[in-house]
Amino acid sequence: MSSAIAHPSAFSPEHTDVNKSLLRGADYWVTVTADEIIVHADLSDKMAVEKRLAYSIVQFLRDQTHCGSLNSDEQESLEVAVQCLETTFKISSRDYHLAAPQPLREIFLNSLLKNDIVTLPETFPSPEDIERAELLKNEGNNHMKEENYSSALDCYTKAIELDQRNAVYYCNRAAAHSKLGHYTEATGDCERAIAIDPSYSKAYGRMGLALTSMSKYPEAISYFNKALVLDPENDTYKSNLKIAEQKQREASSPTATGLGFDMASLINNPAFISMAASVMQNQQVQQLMSGMMSNAVGGPAAGVGGLSDISSLIEAGQQFAQQIQQQNPELIEQLRNHIRSRSFSGSAEEQS
Template sequence: DISIAIQCLETVFKISSEDTHLAVSQPLTEMFTNSFCKNDILPLSNSVPEDVGKADQLKDEGNNHMKEENYAAAVDCYTQAIELDPNNAVYYCNRAAAQSKLSHYTDAIKDCEKAIAIDSKYSKAYGRMGLALTAMNKFEEAVTSYQKALDLDPENDSYKSNLKIAEQKLREVSSPTGTGLSFDMASLINNPAFISMAASLMQNPQVQQLMSGMMTNAIGGPAAGVGGLTDLSSLIQAGQQFAQQIQQQNPELIEQLRNHIRSRSFSSSTEEHS
């Protein structure tokens, strides 16, 4: 009988129903309900089986859009799936991948955080957050994210590779002389298009004159010192002039080189979506 239980509690703790100063502002059930209502990361789901099934179909449609590189359509499908089943971490993680493809990195990170809030052991969410953080040049945070992904999935080669890249980028930006840009010189020098372009450029009288001046300055000729290559501003200007010549000779190669550098910024190998 509940009245007996109340009497026991009153006897043990020396309290009674007249001690109103001990009362809380709201019942326990109301506190519980309000705590869910205020949580904007994990909405209280009232999904019915029909909604869950439809959400899974929408997720599959989104995955197909990803394969076809229709990233905006994929985002729309995943968003609809989330509305039907808001506590499914996969939908947020998949939408994060689509958002990254659209360069919406901030949105991608938010989706990864929501996926992790639902499933703290979801390695793929940490991995995809690492990619978005790397793209935003937040290398220290990216390293932390990849490390967490590897803790959960130690054999994942993609996480290992991307972690190394993020660590290298972090060292570059942390170094006093780091530029944040790393060229793969071996790959560049062995590029037949680059070799052909360089040979063509060397036949250009203006380039020959420019290179002659640079060599004279480099060995301490008359122009060395103030105004020479030991002058940082002159060195930068010489580099800009040389880049302009390359742009005029072979603009397609410049774009190829840019894409090559971008592609090495982080490895986002093709992955299956859940």
């Protein structure tokens, strides 16, 4: 019996007869006769699948370069890998039509869960162990309220040792890990909680927080969206989703700054320039600035030293801020709201 590969164009209903049977797959057709097996491969679809896979890998590698845990050499190595993949598969970051519905990391995790690689223990905890574990969880929650995060972590770990089937314990320990800056450990605990209870919205929300702290914004957005599917009215998830989306936009913007807004646009804004010029014409501000310049030119002998210059600088800044507040209170309020919005809502979330 022989086999051959043919392009889909070689296959049509005319090529079949009563002596042939047909098997159809997603990317291929198979015809079987008594003498041969012919596999008709859909090469065009195969290339499309490979391009989509390569695009997902490139997106994953790009996310890793923004996670903040790599040194410059490691980031450069990833960038070279991205360039090689883009050249080989003839793709670019602008090929948005190639994006998969889920990030590669999430696809991988779902595959692990479906294949039972993340398994539950075979034995059930005793009623006594369940009761002790619950007491330890409550003790951990009290430590979290008092911001004793290391003690809370210990309590949740002991609770897990007694009852490994409770998703809440893993999710609460993830929160403690995040407070301590252990974001990788936090994502691991969230994964375990989701494996135990796939409908546990809080685990998805806390996964989103940890991923956002790791600068993995696309993945964080995906998890916040899943949390909202399970709990559509949760304002915390909505707020954190907006923050992650904003951070993603800032990370993608060439004009983004650490302040989280486009400083270049602000400086070039005619209204801001006019307002700043008006403030600088204020006599009190001019006197403060003149005094600072005199000290700078005259050196230490001209004044009482650097401490006086710093005090003058602070006073000048306060005068400048007061003048802006008086002339354009809307701008000040916008800046205040922006700074407030950059703090996660998850900090006020209660433990289960």
